[in-house]
Amino acid sequence: MAAADTEMYRKEKSLQLRSSSAALYNNLSVLRRPGRPLACCCAVHGPGLSLVSADADGTGFSHRQLQAKEGSMALSASLLTQAAWCVLPSRVLLVLTSQKGIQMYESDGSIMVYWHALDVTEHPPAQAVFARGIAAAGGRFICVGTSSGLVLVFDIPPKGTNITVSEVLEQHHDAITDIAAELGQAPDGAGDLVTADDAGTLCVWSTGEEFALLIKIPAFGCTCSSVKLWNGIVAAGYGNGQIRLYEAATGLLSAEVNAHARWIYALDVAPQTGKLLSGAEDSFVHVWKLSRDPDTGDVEIEHCHAECVTDTQVCGARFCDPEGNSFAVTGYDLSEIFRYSRA
């Protein structure tokens, strides 16, 4: 039995960006500021990043452009692969990953506080070299992935620039695509971080002084381009348009959704309600609802809303509030951020 839309979202006025968005996975980051009606947003253009934020009094918008750092041997312009705000208890950092390394800024992008150059010799010759996959974890760390499958764990002090690499996780053999930390409450025994790679392998970790691999979920033949972790549920988006849900504690498959007709580029979760957002190259953005059956504890998913962003290959999608009453979308080659909110 086919279900029609259970919720309606209507399109709001778009936010303008100073440059168009590149076709990169998870190409939209949104920073919600307490007490401010609107968020800050950023999307990667290619060699640069476009930031837009609402002014404090809500009357206008500020724009800022950040560039990929060239590195010491400036043979060619570097390209950014991703940008994301990392919210830690003591501070918020804006992290940019590129073909050359990792740049960390104060949350408004005004000052770079840390630069980590990728070691090119660590990568096999004739392979693309880049960093990709960004997440704040364990209230103290920022994890960043690389094209060789490594995950670098950075220890972030409450303030200042004394950022160090505390650990390097070596479980993936393919380029990291996305990293996600637990957004809700992890059930007992479940990990609080998940990493995903180009082959589709997922690793679930527990974070801390030393990270421990708890579960490895094997690939089934498709790239996992985006991953989220909420209340012990791993939500993974794949290149064949599927969303799969796994139990973080056991690695078992809980649900399989043929969600999109093309490659999925972005997933997001609204932590207060368990709403799931998915965006793909097929021009569609879908809103789903995650839950657990109160008797069996089994994971359930239902479809809430389908939005067709006409003639747009969606590359980024994020909820703008913790309940999931509004969301923002970016598309390849477009200089705007589409916004939708509950009618």
Add this chain to the structure above:
Amino acid sequence: RVDEWTDVDRKRVMNDIITTMFNKKFMEELFKPQELYSKKALRTVYDRLAHASIMRLNQASMDKLYDLMTMAFKYQVLLCPRPKDILLVTFNHLDAIKDFVHDSPGILNQVDETFRQLIETYSCLSAGEFQLIRQTLLIFFQDMHIRVSIFLKDKVQNSNGRFVLPISGPVPWDNDLFLRMFNRNGDEVKRTEFTTDGNYVTPQREGSFELYGDRVLKLGTNMYSVSRPVETHMSGSSKNVASRAKENIAPNPLAKEELNFLARLLGGLEIKEPGGSETGFRLNLFTTDDEEEHAALTRPEELSYKVINIEATQ
């Protein structure tokens, strides 16, 4: 002067360009792992190839031809249903090229050699790796929205220069719109469906990645198999002048490395200069010479290609 071309001339130009393009040394350079070309570099190589024979184009016609090529290729890369289809698009290109030189076994052999090299180099890449290649190519095409008549007429491009993305047609995978839920024993316990405006069907078969075969995919086949007028429109170009301006200002070390690379690449191109006794002729992509001249003078600054002049020797 177009009506003075004979079939012999056409054949000559076609053979010369294809021979030059598939030159062994040139291909060797192309197959080396390398960064994405800058727009300047690609345009320079394109210029050289277009002038590999007795045909000449003025700046305006050259710009127009290049615009057409880039927008057509952007369309093909953007609309590939699966990332690996960019290889099928390339095979469609090569199949068409082989047809142009089907009666010249020497040149045909060169093209087949390249075909084999492509199969060897790319067939084993994963979908994720193809997607990375495709994403990198899409960076090259970002912010290009030149309108092409044939695309506007066929309704594959909107009047704002953006391509139409269909939400119906064949899906690359078996995607019925189902949600399946499993319990901890792995049994399917619930199944629901959802609807969208899209109207997708499963495809019949996959295209062939062999030297010969039905590619199935239509992207990359001859757009002009039905003859139609060729026009591109300059107005309605990208508003993002700031981002383009930054790209044209390259710091010195960057430019030097790129020039070295281009010199190596073009060094492999054996260019025939028309001799004193040979009659070369000029291809004008506009309706009159005046129109061509006017186009050259009125081309928007942000769309100028700034070709690098290289006298490349071995």
